[in-house]
Amino acid sequence: MLGSWLCLAISSSLSSANAGQMTFQVQLIWGTNGDKPNDPKLLEVDPKLRAKLMDVLQWKNYYEVASKPLAVADSSSNKLRLSDKCEIEVKNLGAAKVEIQLIGEGNPYAKVTQKAVPGEPIVIGSHDKNRTAWLAVVTPKK
Numbered sequence: 001m002l003g004s005w006l007c008l009a010i011s012s013s014l015s016s017a018n019a020g021q022m023t024f025q026v027q028l029i030w031g032t033n034g035d036k037p038n039d040p041k042l043l044e045v046d047p048k049l050r051a052k053l054m055d056v057l058q059w060k061n062y063y064e065v066a067s068k069p070l071a072v073a074d075s076s077s078n079k080l081r082l083s084d085k086c087e088i089e090v091k092n093l094g095a096a097k098v099e100i101q102l103i104g105e106g107n108p109y110a111k112v113t114q115k116a117v118p119g120e121p122i123v124i125g126s127h128d129k130n131r132t133a134w135l136a137v138v139t140p141k142k
Contacts, residue, residue, distance in 0.1 A: 020074040022092050022116065023141040028066040028082040031059035031125075031133040041065070049121060049137065059133060070138075072098075079103075088124070088136045100124050102136055118142040 029045060031053070036042060045053070045062040053062055065083060070090060072078045077091040091099040099113040102124045109126045116122060118140045125135035 022072050022074075022096070022098065024070045024072070024090065024116075025139045025141060026068050026070050026080055026082065026088060026090075027064050027137040027139075028086060029053075029125075029135040029137055030063045030065055031057060031061070031135060032063075033058075033060045033131065036061065036063060052121065053123070053135075057133070062135075082136065086134060086136070088138065090138065098122070098138075098140075100136070100138055102126065104134070116140040 027045075030042070042063040042065065044050075045064050050062050053059075068080060068082065070078060070080045072090050072092040074092050074094055077089055079087055079089045081087045085105050087103045089101045089103065091101075093099060093113070096115055097113065098116045099111065100122060101111045102109045104126060110124050112122065112124050114122065116138075119142050121137045121139045123135055123137050125133050127133050
C-alpha cells in the first residue's frame with residue numbers, strides 16, 4: 001500500500017488545552033489526481049483543509065476515508081486503526097509536543113515529532129500506486 005514516505009507539518013507551534021491529556025481528530029485521506037470513484041463512503045475533504053493540502057502537495061483531489069477521535073494521556077501513547085491496512089501511533093511527549101508514526105500494513109513508514117497547535121493539522125503520509133497518496137491528518141482539538 002505505502003511506498004516512499006512524506007511528512008509535513010502545516011502548523012508551527014502549540015499549547016495544550018488540557019494539561020496532561022491531548023485530544024485529536026484523526027482523518028485518513030486519499031490524495032489523487034483522478035476522478036472520484038463511485039464510492040459513497042468517500043467524502044470530500046473540508047475546503048479549508050483541502051486548500052492547505054493543495055498549497056504543499058501535488059494532488060488535485062482529496063477524499064476522507066475515515067475520521068476518528070483519539071485521546072492520549074501525558075507521557076503516554078495510543079494507537080488508532082484507520083483502515084485494514086493503516087494505523088497511526090501518537091505519543092504525547094509533554095509540553096504540547098507529539099510524536100506521530102504512520103504504520104502501513106504493519107510496517108512503520110514515517111515519523112514526525114513536533115509541537116501541536118490546537119486546530120492546526122499535522123500531516124503525515126506516503127505515496128501509493130497509481131500516483132496517489134495516503135495521508136493521516138492529525139488535528140489537535142482546542
